[in-house]
Amino acid sequence: MTTSARRGWLGGTFDPIHCGHLDVARAAHAALGLNRVTLVPSSIPPHRPQPVASAADRAAMAQLAASEPWLEVSTIELDGRGPSYTATTMDRLAALGVDLRSLVVITGADAFVGILSWHRVDELLDRVSFAVVSRPGHPAPALRTALSALAPRMVSPESWQPSSHPSIVLVDAPTAPVSSTMVRAAIAAGQSLTGLVPEAVEAYIAAHGLYTGT
Ligand code: ATP
Ligand code: MG
Numbered sequence: 100m101t102t103s104a105r106r107g108w109l110g111g112t113f114d115p116i117h118c119g120h121l122d123v124a125r126a127a128h129a130a131l132g133l134n135r136v137t138l139v140p141s142s143i144p145p146h147r148p149q150p151v152a153s154a155a156d157r158a159a160m161a162q163l164a165a166s167e168p169w170l171e172v173s174t175i176e177l178d179g180r181g182p183s184y185t186a187t188t189m190d191r192l193a194a195l196g197v198d199l200r201s202l203v204v205i206t207g208a209d210a211f212v213g214i215l216s217w218h219r220v221d222e223l224l225d226r227v228s229f230a231v232v233s234r235p236g237h238p239a240p241a242l243r244t245a246l247s248a249l250a251p252r253m254v255s256p257e258s259w260q261p262s263s264h265p266s267i268v269l270v271d272a273p274t275a276p277v278s279s280t281m282v283r284a285a286i287a288a289g290q291s292l293t294g295l296v297p298e299a300v301e302a303y304i305a306a307h308g309l310y311t312g313t
Contacts, residue, residue, distance in 0.1 A: 105261060107136035107230065109205040110176070110185065112143065114150040114158045114279045116164045117296045119207075119234070120272035124298040127205045127230040128169060130256040130270045130283040135227040136205070141176045151283060152309050186219035189227055192227045203268070205230045208237040211267075218309060223254065228265040235276040236239055286310040 107127050111120060116138070124136045140157045143149055150157060154177040161172045175191065176183035185204060195200055216218060216270055233239040243250045251269045257270040260266075277295050285292055287310065292301045304310060 101205065104201055105131065105133045105202055106204060107131070107133045107205045108139060109136055110139040110141050110183070110188075112150050112299060113138065113161050114152050115157065115160045115278045115282055115296060115300055115309070117282050117300075118275040119277040119296065120239045121164060121297070122272075123205060123207060123232045123234075124170060125167075126270050126272035126274065129262075130229055130272065131195060131203060131259065133203065137297070138165055138170065138172045139183075139188075140172070141174055142174065142179075149267050156303075157306060160300045160303055163303055164297050164301070165298070167311060172256075184218040186223045187215070189223065199227050200262075203228045203230050205232065205275075207232055207234040208239045208242060208308050209234045211239075211242065212237070214246070214249070215233065215273065224249070224267070225265060228259075228261070228268065230268045231271055232270045232272060232274060234274060239271050242267075244268060246247060283310045287312075 107124065113120065123201070124138070127133060128136050138161045140154065140161050142154065156212065158172060158177060159172050165172050176188060184309055190201060194204070206229065208231050217223060227270065231239045231242060243253055249267060255267055256268055256270055259268045282295050284293060285295060292304070
């Protein structure tokens with residue numbers, strides 16, 4: 100079976116989506132030769148701090164940000180079936196007929212450093228490849244020492260073999276030093292969002308009066 104059609108899977112709260120997220124998608128797309136990247140707004144377990152914007156608004160902003168032909172949005176984690184764990188989403192994709200060997204889960208290095216506490220992590224790492232992209236202050240190559248138990252699975256994009264056992268591909272590329280927290284703070288302070296979020300997302304935020312109270 101061919102695994103040549105490679106799809107990236109970038110989950111996040113996207114509250115709101117910003118230029119850093121798009122840089123992560125672009126970096127993984129370029130470094131791993133992905134055919135497409137799916138942005139996946141996540142639902143949050145009830146006992147964790149909830150997103151400020153509604154699921155519908157977060158998905159709508161992700162859709163507006165997905166302007167490149169290879170970018171798309173999935174609302175699979177927003178359908179009310181409870182908290183999103185990557186492992187259970189992978190179960191659902193597999194049940195839908197997706198070949199998980201063609202999928203690459205994308206995260207920032209700040210998120211991946213907590214991977215050992217993820218739901219069903221051992222099984223997850225054996226099932227699907229990861230692309231871990233540097234975030235300002237969180238270089239992906241540092242994960243070789245921070246997560247030394249997983250270091251044997253870590254490879255550079257140049258040495259990655261998509262058909263091999265699932266790997267952790269470290270992508271050391273620059274991304275915009277932006278966070279959703281920073282964007283919400285800028286809105287609350289009445290500052291411009293130019294350079295922080297795509298123009299269409301800025302217009303959506305203004306039109307819907309989002310984040311003005313945070
Ligand atoms: P918040 O400030 O609310 O925590 P965030 O900016 O971290 O938001 P998330 O939706 O939590 O955004 O991030 C989704 C994914 O994108 C995570 O894997 C995170 O590591 C990654 N990511 C977000 N911003 C960047 C960035 N500027 N560079 C690299 N990775 C990023
Ligand atoms: Mg975050």
